Amino acid sequence: MIKSKIGWTDSTHNFWEGCHKVSAGCKFCYMHRIQDGKKIDPNVVVKFDGFRKPLKWEGQKLIFTCSMSDFFIEEADEWRPEAWEIISLTPQHTWLILTKRPERIKDCLPPDWGNGYPNVWLGVSVEDNKSLHRLETMGEIPAKLRFVSAEPLLETVDFMKVLDGNRPIDKFEWIIIGGESGNDYGKHKYRECRERWIYDTLKPLYELGKYIFVKQVGAFVAKNDPKQIIGQDQHGSVKRFWHESIQIHRPKTH
Ligand code: SF4
Numbered sequence: 001m002i003k004s005k006i007g008w009t010d011s012t013h014n015f016w017e018g019c020h021k022v023s024a025g026c027k028f029c030y031m032h033r034i035q036d037g038k039k040i041d042p043n044v045v046v047k048f049d050g051f052r053k054p055l056k057w058e059g060q061k062l063i064f065t066c067s068m069s070d071f072f073i074e075e076a077d078e079w080r081p082e083a084w085e086i087i088s089l090t091p092q093h094t095w096l097i098l099t100k101r102p103e104r105i106k107d108c109l110p111p112d113w114g115n116g117y118p119n120v121w122l123g124v125s126v127e128d129n130k131s132l133h134r135l136e137t138m139g140e141i142p143a144k145l146r147f148v149s150a151e152p153l154l155e156t157v158d159f160m161k162v163l164d165g166n167r168p169i170d171k172f173e174w175i176i177i178g179g180e181s182g183n184d185y186g187k188h189k190y191r192e193c194r195e196r197w198i199y200d201t202l203k204p205l206y207e208l209g210k211y212i213f214v215k216q217v218g219a220f221v222a223k224n225d226p227k228q229i230i231g232q233d234q235h236g237s238v239k240r241f242w243h244e245s246i247q248i249h250r251p252k253t254h
Contacts, residue, residue: 010062015051019073025131035068063093092119095119106140121143123149124138125151151176151179159201169208
């Protein structure tokens, strides 16, 4: 089991690795950065050797799956039924599935999905206002819990927006948000993310009573306003200067 450095989960498990870019949020994808460093082609999707390992994991974990891919990517269609089998055989764990391809979910669910497996939370990435339509698509899928990852945040996002007469965010309980990580050299850089964008995006969500998790302010603030993050890492994974109302908050798993 890989204990995760990602603040909003306990562990990660990749059934497969590799992915191709689909939108602005992918520009400096960390999986591409990692695989490039290992001289592995990040665009090629390969099944992971330890595919069935979670069957042996003990305790109750929050498991983020496919941190190095997209669970609903086309190339994994052949392997996904086996992944669903493992997920359904491990009801003691809560599986987090985050995607930028919500339009594929409907055709990729297992036959016994019903109103959603009780141990699966479905999440969708929204990095800018242009990608808000993904909320609407995801909102049509039955799920025990739906969440949003607004990272890397590329502008202030209006999650209160009404689309087709409905407010899609109403079907989501948990919002994860953060600026982009990266560095100043090579081709894997980072883009601007202002603290103000994070605050303005979150304020109405907080007032709605959503669970909120501020993962990091991102490398831009870390570099340009380092007094904010003294003693923290280069991505600004900082909790202490945020108001306690928007520090770590996540739904209960069991
Ligand atoms: S969908 Fe996710 S894993 Fe795939 S390229 Fe984009 S950011 Fe990377």
